[in-house]
Amino acid sequence: MIQSIVLRRLGGTLNEILELIERTAQVSELHAEFATGNRLVTYIEFGQLEYLDQYLAWYEGRDYIFIGLPFMLEGFVKLGRLEDAGQLLNRYQHIIEEIATSNEPKKIQLHLHFRHAYALYLCARKGLHELLEVANKAFELGNFNRFKKCIQSYWKYKNFTTIEHENKFMQLLLNN
Structure with missing residues (x-):
């Protein structure tokens, strides 16, 4: 999760960040839940x-x-x-x-x-x-x-x- 936030701050592209979020979401149910919010805020920031x-x-x-x-x-x-x-x-x-x-x-x-x-x-x-x-x-x-x-x-x-x-x-x- 932290990686996708950092990537957003460093100017990563929308697709790069969403791919990272999707990979993180596969780790566990908890990660998948946080990935939902992280994905939404990424869209908003873009x-x-x-x-x-x-x-x-x-x-x-x-x-x-x-x-x-x-x-x-x-x-x-x-x-x-x-x-x-x-x-x-x-x-x-x-x-x-x-x-x-x-x-x-x-x-x-x-x-x-x-x-x-x-x-x-x-x-x-x-x-x-x-x-x-x-x-x-x-x-x-x-x-x-x-x-x-x-x-x-x-x-x-x-x-x-x-x-x-x-x-x-x-x-x-x-x-x-």
């Missing part, structure tokens, strides 16, 4: 957002839903399903608060991913401050991939910026 509802249904009731929340939130925003995004935020607020206060390195990175997705949600509702704060935090943590995604997202919503946003953006670039 922009095939039609798998989003299936991914949400797969995660329902699982103790580790916090892992999938950022992908779900980001997917709803990209699809323009802001009402669904808002419902997701309300429904899992207690989990979001839990990962926000965690000191575990993996949960800190998950929270950063969640904050990026949340910033996209706010941007879709014309709020860019959170996105710039996430970009700054990502840079501080050395997560340059997330920093880059934040900057790209900011650029996408550039038409909605104010002088205050632009000043904050310039300060972010100058300080980092």
Whole structure:
């Protein structure tokens, strides 16, 4: 499972990653179960957002839903399903608060991913401050991939910026 996640991060193709997931799924029933979620999130990360509802249904009731929340939130925003995004935020607020206060390195990175997705949600509702704060935090943590995604997202919503946003953006670039 970890190999397919790493391969996604290193720029593997969709087919390469799906083949690896399929091989892993053959190991045991447990691996097959995790492979289902891993396959769905892979499709989502490759922009095939039609798998989003299936991914949400797969995660329902699982103790580790916090892992999938950022992908779900980001997917709803990209699809323009802001009402669904808002419902997701309300429904899992207690989990979001839990990962926000965690000191575990993996949960800190998950929270950063969640904050990026949340910033996209706010941007879709014309709020860019959170996105710039996430970009700054990502840079501080050395997560340059997330920093880059934040900057790209900011650029996408550039038409909605104010002088205050632009000043904050310039300060972010100058300080980092």
